[in-house]
Amino acid sequence: MDTLCHGGSPALRRWTVLAVALLAMSNLCVFLFMNTAVSQKRIRLYEFEVQDITSQIRRSCVPEETILVSADFMFNGFREFMFHLPEYHAYQPKSYLLEGHQQLFAGFHRQTELVDAIRVPPGVKQFVLNADQFLRNPDVKLGRALDQYPPENFVVTSSGLRLFRASVQELPRMFPAIHVEIK
Numbered sequence: 001m002d003t004l005c006h007g008g009s010p011a012l013r014r015w016t017v018l019a020v021a022l023l024a025m026s027n028l029c030v031f032l033f034m035n036t037a038v039s040q041k042r043i044r045l046y047e048f049e050v051q052d053i054t055s056q057i058r059r060s061c062v063p064e065e066t067i068l069v070s071a072d073f074m075f076n077g078f079r080e081f082m083f084h085l086p087e088y089h090a091y092q093p094k095s096y097l098l099e100g101h102q103q104l105f106a107g108f109h110r111q112t113e114l115v116d117a118i119r120v121p122p123g124v125k126q127f128v129l130n131a132d133q134f135l136r137n138p139d140v141k142l143g144r145a146l147d148q149y150p151p152e153n154f155v156v157t158s159s160g161l162r163l164f165r166a167s168v169q170e171l172p173r174m175f176p177a178i179h180v181e182i183k
Contacts, residue, residue, distance in 0.1 A: 082107030
């Protein structure tokens with residue numbers, strides 16, 4: 001009974017401590033020295049890219065005249081727009097069947113909403129999206145491909161990420177499967 005209450009034999013405890021120490025050291029090596037999605041290097045790069053994108057949008061786009069669109073739910077996408085740029089309306093133009101209805105994720109002032117359409121508020125003239133998400137992902141189908149637009153529709157951040165900017169009138173052509181209401 002005494003060995004059960006104190007965690008087993010001393011030999012078993014030593015092996016357990018050794019296994020936990022090896023696991024902790026392995027995780028630390030991956031974090032500090034490797035280039036993986038969970039490494040210090042990649043996390044810093046990701047944070048730099050988020051800062052770079054949000055700074056570029058703030059410098060070149062007025063919130064009252066701009067909505068943000070992102071194909072990705074995370075990773076320089078919808079959630080980053082919603083969190084780091086709370087003064088902008090953000091949409092993920094991907095329809096989900098939820099509670100028997102087709103709905104999209106939207107965000108404003110760091111609040112997530114489920115909506116049935118992209119509703120462009122009065123005064124909004126343009127939308128911005130992370131062009132690299134759409135250009136690199138063959139699964140994302142657009143009604144009009146980004147490479148059909150002139151170079152002036154693209155803004156390149158200091159880190160080389162590409163943003164795309166166009167009139168809100170282009171939203172229904174670009175996302176024909178999504179209901180867009182322009183007020």
